[in-house]
Amino acid sequence: MLTSPVRLLALVDAGGPSLVDLLRVLPGLASVDPVGLSLPVGPPEGLGRRLTPDPEEAPEFLAALREDRLAQWAARHPERVNRTR
Structure with a gap:
């Protein structure tokens, strides 16, 4: 996908403005520490x-x-936070 400009353009076109916005913030996400959150269940x-x-x-x-x-x-x-790193 990433090596084919035609396929990449089709992906960006399908995603529209939301995908473009996501691509703009991706470089800043390298410094984010991802976590998992658990939905409280019975x-x-x-x-x-x-x-x-x-x-x-x-x-x-x-x-x-x-x-x-x-x-x-x-x-x-904090008991519902699952650190990934």
């Missing part, structure tokens, strides 16, 4: 041992995700 239930969102903690996590406040949420819930 205990496994049922025969398939299905996990369901914790009714008390998950709404706060999902609101932080919607409102771009995950950094603040992670600071209040």
Whole structure:
């Protein structure tokens, strides 16, 4: 893909302005320390041992995700942060 200008142009065209914006910020991401965040879930239930969102903690996590406040949420819930490095 990256070695074919035609295919690369098709990718950029398909992604539109959002992809161009992403490409602009990529150089700055080298200094970012990625982390994983765990959605608060309740205990496994049922025969398939299905996990369901914790009714008390998950709404706060999902609101932080919607409102771009995950950094603040992670600071209040360090036990839910999984460092990748």
